Amino acid sequence: MLKFIPREFEKKWIERWEKEKTYSAKSLPPASTAKNKKMYVLDMFPYPSGAGLHVGHPRGYTATDIITRYYRMKGYAVLHPIGWDAFGLPAENTAIKAKKNPQDMVPANIANFKRQMMMLGLSYDWSRELATTDPHYYGLTQWLFIQFYKRGLLYKKNTPVYYCPYCKTGLAEEEVLPNGTHERCGNQITRKELPQWIFKITSYADSLLAGLKDLKWPPGIIEMQRNWIGKDKGLSIVFPVENSTASFSHLTVWTKYWETVFGVTFLVVSPEHEWLKQLISKNKINKEVREYVHKLLTKTDEQRLKEEKVKTGVFTGYYAVNPVSGQKIPIWVANYVLMNVGTGAVMGVPAHDPRDFEFAKKYRLPVVQVVTYKDKKIDERVKKEEMSYEGEGELINSGQFNGLSASGEGKKKIAEWLIASNIASWKTTYHLRDWIFSRQRYWGEPIPMVYCKKCAKWQPIPEKDLPLRLPYLKSYQPGEDGGSPLLQAKDWLAATCPHCGGEAIRESDTMPNWAGSCWYFLAFTFWNNESGDAAKFLDRLNSSPADFFSEAVSRWLPVDWYVGGAEHAVLHLLYARFWMHALNDMGLVNFREPFLRLRNVGMILAEDLRKMSKSFGNVINPDDVINEYGADALRLYEMFIAPFSQEISWSTAALQGTFRFLKRVWEKFKAYQAEGRGGKVKADARLVLKLNKTLAKVSEDIVEFKFNTAIAAMMEFINEWDKAGAVHELSLEKSQAVKFLKILAPFAPFTTEEIWYEFMEDKSSIHLSAWPEYSLDTTVDEEVTIALQIGGKLRDTLTLLKSQAEEPVVRSRALASEKIKRYVEGKKYRVIYVRNKVMNFVIR
């Protein structure tokens, strides 16, 4: 073959690699002694939509493929699997629209994704391919659910949840976007009270926080996890309530600013507060309050977001006592106090909190200043009582603490005194809430629990009965009022109580789509489609859980490189970490953090800078690109165009650049075919040096995810090679040239394999060859160019052999330069010389 036409050889290699299992992980990595000799490289597995891959997908997949191929050639035991996150709302909603059952639709989508991935030359170990919708897989997901339940990490409770009226299901807090919409479908969320299975993720808040510190993740993602967990230390201060008929004789507030406690002039509780609930149920509160609370609690989030930027509130009719001043202070209920922050009750310090200030002004509550401010610095408005003051100052109106600094000594002393007086105690709060795990939808893992009326409790089904299969339903549309579609499957619902053997009913809710992705990286380590093992997993697991997870899992985990979109910063990554922390505590896995290194792939926008979308008609299909330019040009383009994590816009024109580069490589190597028939090699020592530098650069860049500069270095090398001799004249020994081909191989697997086979006439696979060693020690006396500066300003350059770049030589040569002479002559100066780089003449 003479011309570079990728589509003419790509198909051949796809078939050959598959047939020869070039990329399957041959064996387990060696046990403990050589742990560093394994690499587990993982993509966040896709949900197989009907649309197939778009050009954004290959960006992440190519990066992991390059990393994988690099380590494979370095001799590491490498695991690089892929699977399908096929349960969940997107698949189900699409199926509803298409009037099909997702069970029928998903396999076709998977087949299409797989075909496209193979076209891209991705070196997955396909023998480990798995789908979360496979009963063999979700049986294990259910098994894990039962263990978490037995461990006390799951409970069922009637609770107000975020509810998507379009998807007709309850949702986790994490699935609601800041604008109050559902992250999957974009519709406005409301609230609904539903019985829900809930994970006690809050009991792992500290563990999840602590684990972050060893992770090699982008700082932004770590920060987002930290903020989401939202650990905060403050004081709980107890305020006695006068004449309270609820079971509360006091209200507890939580605050970080206890130094202003002498300035508390009122208390505010949130409408959801338990104290109010009790007063209302005992009818011990006036009608106005009852109506106000009722109005707020029945409002949807949409309304609250829109209407409640304005603070409203009602006096409850009750009073508390400020425990430090003994002053009687009114208790209000207001919309600006949130139940899920602190204790759901706040102390009102209008002089020093802008929200309390606004509220106090509106309802004419007293303002007591307890921190001084310096006249000059402070806005006039503070003095005129038009706004609150949150700055530094000394305490006043604060009893024995007057005169101390509010943020320093005073703050410390007041805390000690409050605690010693039994008025307050340290209290850590978290933003993280427990994880709502029930979905009132069809397309998910059935929750393996049954309810027995006689025993009056929920119980897990026996593990030996797993998997609990999802019944095939003709009509599976979500029900109204939070009823699951599985409620229609009457036969399926009927079960026996594992305890008393009587009649029981199955849980009809399903798991959220996160369930499958919480542990799939474990499954890859032992999954094998060829041995037929999958059917036996549950038996083996039930006979000895610890053994089942021990070997393959402990040798491969944790995942060394994990790559996917930044949109999973909190949701998937937090949930998966939580499961692993819990499994570790249960003694089933020997690690806590599943993902050692994380990299986020930047999005690919359309050429018009908008998101690629069918409705804009700007979608680029990888099939078309591959057909015209070949998979390698596409891979190189996506890696070359920008740093990996940066958002980019598609450019077909720029893609031509990487195509041309491959073509030039092809042409260079074609010459070796002629060499075999008597072509001449005139080796060029300088080119060999450049080659070694390129080998070093590419090797280093790959493991730093700097694919763009690695490719640039290879392009530079080809440019040099061209300069070293005419196109059909060889300036490198074949044994040297082969090294270049090898470092290009992870980036352009098809082209390099074809060249290797056809022109280098090696019939093994280049992808199983050894990564080239390189040496930067050289006998070549390189030329270096030294910048000559006057006071740091470039005036001339000097090129000489490296061996001669001693200071005196450079200095005398520099002073011989007219350009330097004219600045330096007759002046006093000193000289700074940085070897091989720069000589700076500093005129005094």
Add this chain to the structure above:
RNA sequence: GCCGCGGUGGUGGAAUGGUAGACACGCAGGACUUAAAAUCCUGUGAUUGAAUAGAUCAUGAGAGUUCGACUCUCUCCCGCGGCACCA
């Protein structure tokens, strides 16, 4: 408001204390061709200049540290992402 990331030619970007603009796209001119495509060669930050002489300016703005700053420090502006009546 708070947290994180970023701001460099016509464009994507490179350089993390040492010649700013590597590499690529685009553009211009040329070669080859009946012609086009493909390919190859040359040029390409701005201003000034006949100049491939030289000079001046230039990495969001301003200050600082340094012999020397895209790079380090401070202040500010802008963009993107996340969080937020967080008490």
